Amino acid sequence: MSFGILLLAFNLFLATEWGATAVSHFCFKGSPYAHKVRISLNAALGDQAYVWDECEQFYFQATVAYGMRKSMNKPFNVSDVHICAETKRISFYFVVTNSSDLSKPLPKTAVEEAIRMVRPRFNNAFSLDDRTLEFLGIEPTLAPHSEPSVMVWLIVFGVIMGLIVVGLIAITIIGHRDKIKKTRASKERDEENEDKSLSGIENGISCNTLDGTEGHKNEALYPDDKLTQL
Amino acid sequence: MAARNENARVSDETNDVLKEGRPKWDNKFQYILSCVGFAVGLGNVWRFPYLCQAYGGGAFLIPYLIALVFEGIPLLHLELAIGQRLRRGSFGVWNSISPYLGGVGIASMLTSFLMMLYYNTILAWVLWYFFHSFEEPLPWKNCPLNNNKTGFIKECEESTAVDYFWYRETLNISPEIITSGDRQQWWLVLCLFAAWLIVYCCVLRGIESLGKVVYFTATFPYLVLLILLVRGLTLPGAIHGLTYLITPDLNVLRQPRVWLDAATQIFFSLSLGFGGLIAFSSYNSPKNNCEVDAVTVAVINSLTSIFASVPIFSLLGFKAMTAYWDCLDKNILLISNEFEIQDGNVTRENYFTWLDDLNATHCDTISALTLKNCVLKDFLDQSTSGTGLAFIAFTESIIRLPVSQLWAILFFIMLFNLGLSSMFGNVEGILTPLLDLNMFPKCVPKEIITAIICLVSFSIGLIFTTTSGNYWLTIFDNYGTAFPLLVIAFFEFIGVIYVYGINKFSDDLEFMTGRRPNLYWHVTWRFISPLLLFSVFLAFVTVQVQHHLSYEAWNPNYVEFPKKEKKEYTSWVEFICMFLATLPLIPIPLTALYHLIRSKFRRDSQRAENPVDNLAFQL
Numbered sequence: 077m078s079f080g081i082l083l084l085a086f087n088l089f090l091a092t093e094w095g096a097t098a099v100s101h102f103c104f105k106g107s108p109y110a111h112k113v114r115i116s117l118n119a120a121l122g123d124q125a126y127v128w129d130e131c132e133q134f135y136f137q138a139t140v141a142y143g144m145r146k147s148m149n150k151p152f153n154v155s156d157v158h159i160c161a162e163t164k165r166i167s168f169y170f171v172v173t174n175s176s177d178l179s180k181p182l183p184k185t186a187v188e189e190a191i192r193m194v195r196p197r198f199n200n201a202f203s204l205d206d207r208t209l210e211f212l213g214i215e216p217t218l219a220p221h222s223e224p225s226v227m228v229w230l231i232v233f234g235v236i237m238g239l240i241v242v243g244l245i246a247i248t249i250i251g252h253r254d255k256i257k258k259t260r261a262s263k264e265r266d267e268e269n270e271d272k273s274l275s276g277i278e279n280g281i282s283c284n285t286l287d288g289t290e291g292h293k294n295e296a297l298y299p300d301d302k303l304t305q306l
Numbered sequence: 307m308a309a310r311n312e313n314a315r316v317s318d319e320t321n322d323v324l325k326e327g328r329p330k331w332d333n334k335f336q337y338i339l340s341c342v343g344f345a346v347g348l349g350n351v352w353r354f355p356y357l358c359q360a361y362g363g364g365a366f367l368i369p370y371l372i373a374l375v376f377e378g379i380p381l382l383h384l385e386l387a388i389g390q391r392l393r394r395g396s397f398g399v400w401n402s403i404s405p406y407l408g409g410v411g412i413a414s415m416l417t418s419f420l421m422m423l424y425y426n427t428i429l430a431w432v433l434w435y436f437f438h439s440f441e442e443p444l445p446w447k448n449c450p451l452n453n454n455k456t457g458f459i460k461e462c463e464e465s466t467a468v469d470y471f472w473y474r475e476t477l478n479i480s481p482e483i484i485t486s487g488d489r490q491q492w493w494l495v496l497c498l499f500a501a502w503l504i505v506y507c508c509v510l511r512g513i514e515s516l517g518k519v520v521y522f523t524a525t526f527p528y529l530v531l532l533i534l535l536v537r538g539l540t541l542p543g544a545i546h547g548l549t550y551l552i553t554p555d556l557n558v559l560r561q562p563r564v565w566l567d568a569a570t571q572i573f574f575s576l577s578l579g580f581g582g583l584i585a586f587s588s589y590n591s592p593k594n595n596c597e598v599d600a601v602t603v604a605v606i607n608s609l610t611s612i613f614a615s616v617p618i619f620s621l622l623g624f625k626a627m628t629a630y631w632d633c634l635d636k637n638i639l640l641i642s643n644e645f646e647i648q649d650g651n652v653t654r655e656n657y658f659t660w661l662d663d664l665n666a667t668h669c670d671t672i673s674a675l676t677l678k679n680c681v682l683k684d685f686l687d688q689s690t691s692g693t694g695l696a697f698i699a700f701t702e703s704i705i706r707l708p709v710s711q712l713w714a715i716l717f718f719i720m721l722f723n724l725g726l727s728s729m730f731g732n733v734e735g736i737l738t739p740l741l742d743l744n745m746f747p748k749c750v751p752k753e754i755i756t757a758i759i760c761l762v763s764f765s766i767g768l769i770f771t772t773t774s775g776n777y778w779l780t781i782f783d784n785y786g787t788a789f790p791l792l793v794i795a796f797f798e799f800i801g802v803i804y805v806y807g808i809n810k811f812s813d814d815l816e817f818m819t820g821r822r823p824n825l826y827w828h829v830t831w832r833f834i835s836p837l838l839l840f841s842v843f844l845a846f847v848t849v850q851v852q853h854h855l856s857y858e859a860w861n862p863n864y865v866e867f868p869k870k871e872k873k874e875y876t877s878w879v880e881f882i883c884m885f886l887a888t889l890p891l892i893p894i895p896l897t898a899l900y901h902l903i904r905s906k907f908r909r910d911s912q913r914a915e916n917p918v919d920n921l922a923f924q925l
Contacts, residue, residue, distance in 0.1 A: 114643065115649075116649040117649060117650075118649045118650030119649055119650070125650075163646040164646060164647070164648045165642060165643070165646040165647060165648055165649060166648070166649060167643075167646060228438075228440055228441045229434075229437040229438050229440070229441065230437075232436075232437045232440050233437050233496065233497075233500065236433075236437075236500060237500055237503070240500070240503050240504055240507055241503075243507050244503075244506075244507050244510070247507070247510055247511065247515065248510075248753075251511060251753075
């Protein structure tokens with residue numbers, strides 16, 4: 077009985093060991109099944125950066141498993157995500173294996189699809205962004221470029237043009253009104269002058285014509301030193 | 307005795323003047339502001355700081371101030387005095403001095419007209435950027451995505467987002483000056499129309515409306531410059547920019563090119579020879595101290611240039627600093643990734659020590675990495691002038707500031723006001739002589755004439771809204787205005803000092819200002835300034851002739867893109883350059899010839915000076 081238990085334990089131990097070595101077959105630096113992940117905590121968070129420890133690693137595995145579940149609709153577990161070759165940079169490789177068969181790593185394309193699908197949730201989970209949480213080989217899809225630009229500048233243009241046109245109309249109206257006022261004022265002045273002149277007629281020559289504004293200067297009458305010197 | 311007779315005649319003319327009905331400034335301040343606004347233009351902001359930095363910083367001030375004292379101030383005083391005395395626009399003034407010199411006035415008008423055509427296009431560009439400054443984020447911050455949304459547009463990736471926005475989305479520039487299918491760009495047409503409408507609105511009633519608008523347009527740029535100064539000085543890298551600007555390098559004064567550039571800069575900066583200053587001063591009352599005005603305007607103009615360099619170069623220093631940091635950051639990332647160093651260990655401060663250590667140990671890997679050589683001076687050296695400064699360099703530094711929309715809006719309103727007040731001078735330089743000439747029947751009001759001028763300029767200005775518009779604008783700028791102005795200024799000196807007569811002019815000045823011009827004015831007007839102008843003209847022509855008629859084109863298919871491709875003008879474009887350079891000058895000999903021929907056929911052109919002629923009997 078105890079021997080049986082020992083044998084079972086030994087088998088399990090062998091199985092896990094064998095599983096581990098099996099995984100190390102395909103989780104290494106140049107593996108065709110492994111994706112490299114690079115995390116820049118200090119660049120993203122500065123002082124608020126958390127420490128990348130085993131718990132964070134576990135969280136990462138869990139998120140990848142979540143992604144795989146969402147994408148392939150198969151019950152993936154945390155234990156299906158294997159991490160290796162960790163460095164101080166905070167970079168490592170990971171491989172996802174089929175839940176049923178530990179020796180079968182999933183092809184890169186399947187993993188890529190899953191990661192792409194849940195990328196925003198992934199970033200949010202770690203308070204990082206596309207630049208600071210890099211999956212080498214999986215380019216982030218660029219944010220769709222918002223195109224309200226045409227509207228905004230035309231709106232401002234319309235506002236400015238409206239103001240100018242209103243200003244133009246205002247200036248024209250004010251100018252017109254001023255002109256009317258001026259002609260009315262000068263007409264009144266002319267009438268006053270006429271009244272004055274009517275009272276001043278004696279010999280038929282109105283005083284206005286005598287001191288008219290236009291006239292020719294009789295230069296002979298100006299004291300010209302050239303002439304008076306003898 | 308003759309002088310007293312003259313004074314009597316002049317005082318009678320003053321009485322006539324007051325009854326003339328010629329519009330006049332509401333107060334002296336409006337007049338000074340208009341002159342200052344005309345003189346202070348875009349060049350003070352984007353040409354002077356560049357020249358200062360390119361020619362050894364503080365050392366450039368020496369030729370600049372010499373040119374100001376011996377060339378700028380004398381000519382400015384001359385123009386203001388002659389306009390105030392003869393109370394006519396440019397054509398009327400020169401015609402009064404001598405009918406043979408009437409061509410100088412026409413030349414001024416033509417040069418003003420050519421300037422008006424393209425200057426408002428620059429204002430249209432400023433408006434375009436201003437309209438876009440309300441967007442979040444600023445459109446020149448990021449490259450737009452390409453059609454499949456897999457990456458950015460190739461042209462934008464290879465250059466920068468700022469370049470792309472300027473060359474592609476604003477100008478939609480063609481790879482060469484003559485292209486088939488050259489269309490007007492509708493957005494530029496709209497902006498040009500808006501710019502002309504604003505100009506029309508302001509000059510509608512002549513100096514009555516202009517005088518009031520100028521309170522804002524001439525003073526607001528100073529406020530913005532002050533704000534930018536305060537903001538700029540607090541930015542990192544500002545000190546580097548300023549030291550780069552100020553560091554005097556006296557060796558540079560040995561190059562003759564420096565003196566030529568200083569002289570031309572003063573000359574063009576003060577907007578001399580356009581006839582605009584003559585027009586402005588013709589609306590003054592005769593008894594006005596034009597001497598003090600001239601010195602004031604010139605000094606304010608130069609001080610503005612110097613003052614404007616400080617915020618400009620603080621911001622350019624900031625831009626260089628951030629570009630330098632970006633360069634360092636890229637290198638740091640490459641190294642951290644390659645050597646798996648913990649993120650945050652290699653910083654900007656210890657980057658170089660790390661680099662040296664790694665170079666010692668892993669030399670091959672380092673050289674395999676494409677590390678850029680980051681030197682701050684290289685980024686500072688990338689300074690430009692002209693539209694490149696405003697629309698590329700400055701916009702790039704703005705996007706890195708927090709609340710960039712505010713800075714963009716302020717900056718572009720400032721640029722617009724600077725250009726607008728210069729446009730006023732140009733428009734008045736054409737309007738005033740036209741109105742004085744009574745070319746239009748009396749029933750046509752001034753507003754309609756102004757509208758016709760604006761409309762014609764707008765229509766011709768549509769050339770500059772095509773895809774090759776920028777190239778044509780450069781041609782107009784280089785050949786259409788620079789060259790004729792020097793000739794016109796030279797004739798102005800000769801005309802006033804030698805044809806009108808320095809004595810008569812001194813009498814006029816005594817009447818207007820209360821004292822005769824002193825030795826400085828006599829010496830500069832008679833000898834120094836005309837000689838200086840003549841030598842500047844010769845040097846200018848020599849330099850231009852040596853410099854092959856070529857231009858730099860923005861060609862995305864060029865091998866060395868984003869560097870600009872150097873192309874030569876085709877022969878008929880060269881012909882247009884020559885034509886533009888000489889067109890404004892043609893009226894000068896033509897008018898002289900015309901009057902010569904006319905006087906030969908008329909015997910009684912001299913009215914006998916009969917002191918006893920009783921003109922009152924001529925009814």
